Amino acid sequence: MSKRNGLAHRLYTGEISYDFIGNAKRFYIVSAVILAICLASLGFRQLNLSIDFTGGSEFVVPTQVTQTTVDDYREVVQDSTVPDLGEIKVNTVGDNQVRVQVRALTAEEINDVTALLAAKAGVPTEQVTNNLIGASWGQQITQQGLIALVVFMALVSLMIWAYFRNWKMSAAAILALVHDLIVTAGIYSILQFAFTPATLIGMLTILGYSLYDTVVVFDKIRDNTRDITQQNRTFAAAANLAVNQVLVRSINTTIIGVLPVAALLFTGVFVLGTGPLKDLGLALFVGMIAGAYSSLFLAAPLYVQMREREPELAAHRRRIERGAKRTKRAADEPAETVEEAAATVSGVSSEPVLSASGTPVDPVRLGTVRGVDLPRSQPQRSTRAARKKDAR
Template identity: 70%
Template sequence: MSTKQSLAHRLYTGDVSYDFVGKRKLWYAVSAVIVALCVLTIAIRGLNLSIDFTGGSEFTVPTQVTSTSIDDYRKAAQDSGVADLGDIKVNTIGDNQVRVQVRALSAEEITTMTAKLAEKAGVPTEEVTNNLIGPYWGQQITQQGLIALVVFLALVALMIALYFRNWKMSVAALVALLHDLILTVGTYALLQFSFTPATLIGVLSILGYSLYDTVVVFDKVRDNTADLPKQNRTFGQLVNLAVNQVLVRSINTTVIGVLPVAAILFAGVFILGTGPLKDLGLAMFVGMIAGAYSSLFLAAPMFAQMKQREPEIQAHDKRVAKRASKAPREAAAGEATPVQVTTGTPLVTRAGDAPIDPAALGAVRPQDLGPRQQPRHTTRADRRNDTR
């Protein structure tokens, strides 16, 4: 058996246990600091919204598409002399067109940009077309995305409450989902990656992954807390055991899921430089890691804390604590059981031993007597020998 398998087995059986529930205040504090930093970053720096949300200018250039067309026309736009173009989006349309999207330009800036792109393509300026993109389409996408988010959260809360028959699990799961959303959006504000419709799709996609991880943890919690009165552990200990039992599975699932997403992000950032891979990759990468963290460190401890306020759970925990405190005393009493000797009862010793006064002896433990002073049952033959 490998070391990893051995660790997984020890975590599952409880031989090794990390105190997720007992240290929940630490995890709450860490998460609160991260969320506060993300909200502060969004408020100060804001999101780098793409022209799909803010509006902008779009240029279509007729040219033969090659493997370097995207990089060539991005560099041409940067060298046009127009300042503060923002995130330049360049993509190809078929084999004979290149589309360049920048911020909204004035009439003079449009003329300058058109001339530069036509010079790069080697065509007359009349063949380079430009369009003004309004923010209306982006607003529609944002509105539909928010509606989808609200509907998704409502259905998630209802599904978890019905499946587990416990609304407190729904509350814990929703808090974990909101944590993942804020962390992902805050990362975009910090790095100033362009927030595009592809980003919005990625943000909505990670909610499903985070929910899956949380449901796995809650399913194990339900198994461990079944027939609670018969359990010899407190409710918090049973929840903590469940988190440890799914810990290795959660780590493996996250690593396997993050690796291909990391490849997509690398290709979008360092190879393509722009496009939907870059926008989608960062949201998936950050969201999947945040989802695994919130399921283990936030959702389960928060559910345990809410349940521990119930009178039935408190009564069970007190019974378990009482049994645990009585066990050491009973064990110690069993190891040192005194032998009561009644006054006047003859205590027979072996020949050569000094006589023992029962009145002075009182309660004697067998281990306190010498090897030749241990009490024994007397027979008639013994008494005849002693008389002699």
């Protein structure tokens, strides 16, 4: 298939297109349902915060790391008599240490877990170190993360305004970013994946990716809508063409970005079972897909709707719509015959025209008298010759 017949070329030229702007309400409804589910889960199930946020106990055991080390030590802690350990995080440190993290334990519970871990590793209990992680550390991480989020949003708004010279683009982009954050956090709440500092880093990372995709869409919309009032199309039509023109690019970019992230997520969930790869992978995977969706289906329609409320663009749209209605009405009217058209031009009806004495008058002759040159389908005979023939 040649490039001119390819999907990307046909989308770019407008030969085929999907009405993103016209179907915006459908996307708003879908997004509203998704956001409602995510917010409900965040409100009732809440996030499964790791001990980095809630506080807990950490044990470091010296042992030779093998492929089954993580699973073996997790089973040891799970089989202990200590109740309600919550999520047990086990990961290796280098090739000669394993780290176990559980909820905050009492002194007696710490001794029991230490003894089990030392017995598994075959080392004295003195070589198993334990630390208590306070909740204040998690509060500091949360505070710094929120500050970073607010600063990022403010800088993004200023950057988009400075680049496009349009605050409505900034508003649409920020709404799309908020959508991506809520969806990503909601998925963590629904699946009850541990929300760790790595997750927070991943969520801040997806904001940049989502913003990049949105800026690409907005840049094409700006190109297509430059001097829009001088064009024979509405702002919405030009913007919809722009979204279709970058559609293939957005899909390809998303797929290329998601594939390695999916590999990280698979490794973290099914191979390692825990650790930063699992926490970071899910945030990136969900956030990148949500970012591509929001750029095409939310940010662009929101921006178009805000712009089309401007008086100048609203008046331009009405002019285009009136012209389209006139064209359609003219195309729907049946075509007149040559004789009817000629009669209309000359002011002569299709009915026979009578003279003052009641004798029929030739319409073509009458048209000639009135100064209208009517087409003749065949040579015309004079009225006198016709009367002579009839007399015979």
